[in-house]
Amino acid sequence: EAQVTQNPRYLITVTGKKLTVTCSQNMNHEYMSWYRQDPGLGLRQIYYSMNVEVTDKGDVPEGYKVSRKEKRNFPLILESPSPNQTSLYFCASSLGGSRPSTDTQYFGPGTRLTVL
Amino acid sequence: GQQVMQIPQYQHVQEGEDFTTYCNSSTTLSNIQWYKQRPGGHPVFLIQLVKSGEVKKQKRLTFQFGEAKKNSSLHITATQTTDVGTYFCAVLHYSSNTGKLIFGQGTTLQVKP
Numbered sequence: 001e002a003q004v005t006q007n008p009r010y011l012i013t014v015t016g017k018k019l020t021v022t023c024s025q026n027m028n029h030e031y032m033s034w035y036r037q038d039p040g041l042g043l044r045q046i047y048y049s050m051n052v053e054v055t056d057k058g059d060v061p062e063g064y065k066v067s068r069k070e071k072r073n074f075p076l077i078l079e080s081p082s083p084n085q086t087s088l089y090f091c092a093s094s095l096g097g098s099r100p101s102t103d104t105q106y107f108g109p110g111t112r113l114t115v116l
Numbered sequence: 117g118q119q120v121m122q123i124p125q126y127q128h129v130q131e132g133e134d135f136t137t138y139c140n141s142s143t144t145l146s147n148i149q150w151y152k153q154r155p156g157g158h159p160v161f162l163i164q165l166v167k168s169g170e171v172k173k174q175k176r177l178t179f180q181f182g183e184a185k186k187n188s189s190l191h192i193t194a195t196q197t198t199d200v201g202t203y204f205c206a207v208l209h210y211s212s213n214t215g216k217l218i219f220g221q222g223t224t225l226q227v228k229p
Contacts, residue, residue: 002167030180031215033217035219040125040221042122042204042219042220042221042222043204043222044160044219045216045217045218048215048217050167050215056215056216058217059218062139069225090158090159093161096215097146104149104161104164105149105151105159105163105206105211105217106161107158107159108158108159109158110158
């Protein structure tokens with residue numbers, strides 16, 4: 001089954017404790033992206049990756065890191081989480097290609113993160 | 117950066133009434149996508165519009181792209197309780213090799229049975 005998976009689905013942590021949220025897709029997609037969703041603000045892009053070893057900042061990259069060492073995985077790293085990073089996080093992927101993708105974004109199930 | 121304004125933020129309707137959400141941009145858009153997110157779920161792609169004045173239909177849903185490609189709308193005819201959720205528009209903003217996807221704030225639809 002074609003899908004995007006994220007782990008963990010729920011996480012409660014404390015300020016300053018490094019964490020990683022994993023994202024994996026099995027559709028051989030080139031484009032992957034991370035979003036955070038907050039009430040009234042919709043979905044805001046954190047980072048995206050056009051292909052392996054190619055990443056770029058979205059609209060709200062501060063406090064986050066990503067890596068794209070292999071095509072299927074795109075982990076989101078919070079080196080020193082703070083309470084304002086409490087949010088619902090979605091990973092997404094799409095076919096991509098030689099130019100920025102305009103095709104369907106497939107979203108993972110989401111990770112609800114609480115930073116105390 | 118490019119902004120996409122989506123209105124209204126919330127809409128409560130009686131089952132059977134129509135519903136419309138609008139996305140507006142100050143700049144010309146190359147394309148626009150629409151997504152639906154059910155409560156507790158993740159966004160799911162509905163459709164993409166690319167041509168000026170384009171109109172597409174999916175059963176009771178009608179999607180329009182403005183003639184100037186600066187606005188778009190999603191209209192649901194005779195809403196049902198299964199239409200409950202948040203509807204997002206999204207536009208791709210790119211130059212050179214960048215590929216940022218900008219989402220509107222979303223319109224949350226509640227349907228009273």
